[in-house]
Amino acid sequence: MNNYKGMRHSTGQRNLPVFFLAMALLLSAPQGALSRQHVSRDREFVAAFAATSIRLNPLNSYTATEAQVYTALYEGLTGYHPRTLEPIPAVAERWEISEDGTIYTFHLREEARYWNGDPVKASHFRDTWLAMIDPSQDRAYSFLFDVIAGVREYRQADEPDPESVGIYARDARTLEVHLHSRAPHFVRVLAHHAFTPLHPQVRYLHEPAPEEALGNGPYRIISRTPEEMRLERNSHYWEASRVAIPRLRLIFTDDPPEEVTSRFNDGKIDWVSSGMSLANVADQPSIVVNPLFATTYYFLRADTPPFSNPSVRRALALLLPWERIRDPSIHFMPSSRLVPAIPHYPFQEGISAPDHDEAMTLLAEAGHPRGETLPEITLHIPRGPESTRVAELMKNAWEEALDTTVSLAYTPYPDYFEALREQTYTVGMISWIGDFADPLTFLKMWISSSSLNDARFSDPRFDQLIDESLSQTGAERYKTMAQAEKILLQTGTVLPVSHSPAINLIDRDALEGWYPNPLDIHPFKHLSFAERQPLPGLIRFP
Template identity: 30%
Template sequence: MNSSRAFLIGTGLLASSMAALAPVSAQAEMVLNRGNGSEPGSLDPQISEDVPASHILRDLYEGLVGEAPSGDIVPGDAESWTVSEDGLTYTFKIRDDAKWTNGEPVTAGDFVYAWQRAVDPKTGSEYSFLLAPIKNAEDITAGKKDPSELGAKAIDDKTLEVDLAGPTPYFLGLLTHSVSYPVYKPAVEKFGDQWTRPDNSVTNGAFKLIEWNPQSRIVLAKNDQYWNADSVKLDKVIYYPTESTTAELKRYRAGELDWTYEVPNDQIKWIRDNMNDEFVVSNYLGVYYYGFNMTKPPFDNAKLREAFSLAINRDILMDKIVTAGEVPAYSYVVPGMNGYDPVYVNFKDMTQKERNEKAYKLYQEAGYSKDNPLTVEIRYNTNDNHKKIAIAIASMWKSVLGANVNLVNEEFKVFLETRKAKEKTQVFRAGWIGDYNDPNTFLELWKSDSGLNDTGFADPEYDKLMDEASKEQDSAKRMKLLESAERIFLDANAVAPIYHYVTKHMIKPYVKGWDADGKGHVNVLDHVRSQYLYIEK
C-alpha cells in the first residue's frame, strides 16, 4: 500500500539529467490515510446512524453551518442567518457559489427536500428526532401530518425559512449532524437505494466519493466544485474500516495509516513508553454504558437491573483495562455542561464493598442466589476493547452475584439490528457520543418514541419533562427540567453507565491542521473534518 506523501517526483542523478533537458516540477498527491473503525452502515445522510459513517459524511457533505477545528459553529452552505426576537424563526441565506459535485447550484429547496425526507416515516430515519424542534416535525414522524407541512420552506432558491415549535438554543448545533445535510433529489429518485454508490453519488462537501470497497477502503477525492475548494489542501482521503484495534495499530506502525480510529487498551502503556509523541488523548462528549432490555425477562425486573449495575467495579476497569484517562461514569449526561448540575446514580458515594453487598441483596430479592444463579448474556459488537471489558464485567458478576455470563459478539451492522429488535438482547454494550454540546443530546435518546431507544425504557413523566424542556424559554428552568428527567432515567437503571470517554488517536507528526486548541487536543465532539488537514513532509 502506497504511503508516500507530497514527495517531489524525480530525485538523484536521473532527476538532475532530466532537469537539464526540461525543468519539470511534479508533486505527488497529498493523501491522508485514516483508520475508521467498523464498516459504515450507510452513507445516506438521512439514514446513517454510526460514528464511522459520520466522519465520512462530514467530508462528503456540508450543511447550512459547518464547524471550525475547535468545534465552533461557522457558516457552511449558508453564508449568513438571522433569528427572530422570539427565537422561533431562522432565515438562512444560501451562498451563491454553493454547488453540487455535478456543478448544479445548491438551493434552499435541496434542504427542504432532505429535511422532509428525514422526518417522513417511510424513510425510516433513526435520527429524525434531531429535527423535532422544527414545527410539525414530531407530528409528521408520528404519521399525523404530511411531510409537506414541515416548518421549513424555500422563500426562493437562496433563502430558507425555518419555523420552530419552541425556542431551541442548540438549534444551530443540530445542523452539524448529517440528518440535516442536503441531498440531491434527482440522484435519490433515479437510483433508489443505490444513490450513495460512487458512480451515482452527488454531494456538496469538500470531497467527493470515488471508490467504496466494503471492508477494504473508501476513497474520497477533493471536490473542485466546493465553494471553498481553494482552502482544501488534501487531494484524497482514504478511510479504512478496521474493527481490530490491534490490527489498526500494526498498520499505523507499518506506515499504512496516518491516523487511527482508536487504540487497543492493552497497548496503551507500550504506546506511552515508545510513541507518546504520536498518542493524542482528548476529552470527549460521550458515555460508555451497558443497556438492559427492559421489555423481556429477566431485566424487566428493576431490582435485577440495579443489582447488575452496582456489581460493576468501575475503578478496576479504569485502572486495569480502560487506561487512557477515562473517568468512571455515575451519570448518563457527561458532567461539565454549562448551566447543568450533574445528576448521579444513587450509589455514587458508596464504597464498592457496600455496592456489592446491596447488589447481592437485590439479586436475592429478585429470586436468585449463588445456589440458584441467573444465566445472562452480554452482547457486544466485534472489537478488542469491548471484548476485554465484557470479560472483566462477566467476572465481576460471577464473583459478586454468582451469575453465569455468556458473551456474544456480532459484526457492527448486525449488532445494531439485534439491539433494535429487542428479541435476543439481555445486556448489550453501547456508547453515546453527543451530537451537540447540550444535555438534550443525551436525554432525548430515551423518550419512549425514540428510534434509538434500545432498552425499551418508557416513562410518561420522563416524556412530559422532555416535552416541557423543549418549549421552555428560560435557560435555567429548562436545565432543571432536564435534570429531573435524568433523575427518573437513572433511578430506573435502564442502563449501567460505565465510563465517560476520551478520544484516543495515533496521529503521525506530519499530519497538521487538526489541533483544536493549540495544545494538541481534538475538539470535544471529535469532529475532525478533513478539509482542514494537510500533510507536511
C-alpha cells in the same frame, strides 16, 4: 455526532488503560525521535480507521466513523469550526432568528453545488429532512428534528401530512424553519450530518453506488472498495479554492495494530484514528490524547415484562459488583453518570455500589422473590476482551444471587449496532459520543419516540422534563435535564461504566487544521500539509 454525532462508536471501546501508557510515552519521549519522512504538500492524505461499513446515504448512517467521513462528502446549513466545533456558515451564508426565537430563515449560497454542478436548493433540504422523519422508515437520527414544529406528530402519524411540518422552501435559496418553542441549541445541531441535503436523484436510494452518489461536500468519491475510499477535491464546491489537500485516501482496516503503526512510522499513513499500537510509535509526540465527550454504558431493555418494571431493573443493577466493573486500573475515567462533566451541569450519581438487601426487597415487591419466575437474562455484547469481562461479571453476580439463568450472546463489529435493533435480548452495551457538547445529546435519545432508544424505555415524566428543557436556558435548563438523567440512572435503565479519552496518531507538526476536541470530529476541508522544519543539527538535501 454515534455514534449525536450522538453517535455509536463504530470502532468499539477506546476507554482502556492505554491512556496511561500514552501519557507515559509522551513524558518519556526523546525529543526528536522521528522516523517519518518529509513529503510534498501536493499529495494525498491517508487516514486509517477500524474496519467498518460506510453508508453513502446519510439518512441511514449510524456510526462515528461515518460522521467523520461525511465531513468530506456532505455539508449542511452549518459546519463545524475545526478547533471549537462551534457552528459556522456552510451552505447557508447567513440566517436570521425571529425575536421570539422560533423562526429561523436561512439564506443559501448561490454557489453551493453538488459534485455534478447542480445547485443545492432549499427544497432539497426540506425534502431530505422529510425523508429523515418519514414514519415508515427507521431513521436513527429522526428524533433530532423534534424541535421543529409538527415533526413529532408527523413521525407518529399513520397518514403524515408534509404541510403540517414547519419546514418551508420559500424560494430556491431561502429555507424557513419554524420551531415549536425557543431552542437555543438548534443552530449547534445543524452541523450534524443528519441535516445535510441529498440530491433528488439519490435521496431514495437506500445505498447508492459510488458512481450514483452526489454529495455537496468538499471532496467527491473517485473509487471505493470495502477496504478503502479514494476522494478528490470537488471542483464545484463553493469554497474549493480553500480546500488545500487535493486527494484523500481513507483506509478501513482490521490489520494488526503493530502493522498499522509501522505504516504510520514510515509515513504511509498520516492519521490513525483507531487500531494503533502506542508502544510501537516512533514519533511519540504524535500520540494525541484528549478528553472525549463520551460514555460507555450498558442498558436494560424496558419494553417487556418483567423488565419493564423499574423496580426489577433497579434490583438487577443493585446486585452488580460495580467496584470490579468500573475497575480504575482498566478504565481511565470510571463513572456512574451518563452525561460527562460539563461546567455548571448538576452532578447526578448513578448506582455506584451493590445493595443486596434493597435488591431482594424490590424483587419480592415485584412478585419475584430471589428472582423466581424471572425469564432468562440475555446479555448481548460486541465481542472483545473488556465487554466480555464485564458481561461475565454480570452473569456471575446475577446467577449467584438469583434463581434464574443468564446467557451471553456476541455479535462482532461492525454488525453489532444493527443487531441491537433487531434481536431479542435483555442487556446491551454502547459507547456513545456526543454530537455537540450539551447534555441533550445524551438524554434526548431516551424519549419515548426516539429512534435511538434501543432500551425501548418510556417514561412520561422523563419525556416531559426533556420537552421543558428545550425552551429553557442557563442553569434552569441544566437542572431540568439533570432531573431527567436521574430517572435513567436510578431506575437501572442506563448502567454507565466509564468516560473515554480520544486517542489519535497524527503528526501535527506536518499538518495544519487538525485540533483535539471533545467530539473527535476533524473536518477534512480544513486540513493542509505544513512544511516540516528540519531537526536541529540536520541538513536536508533536495
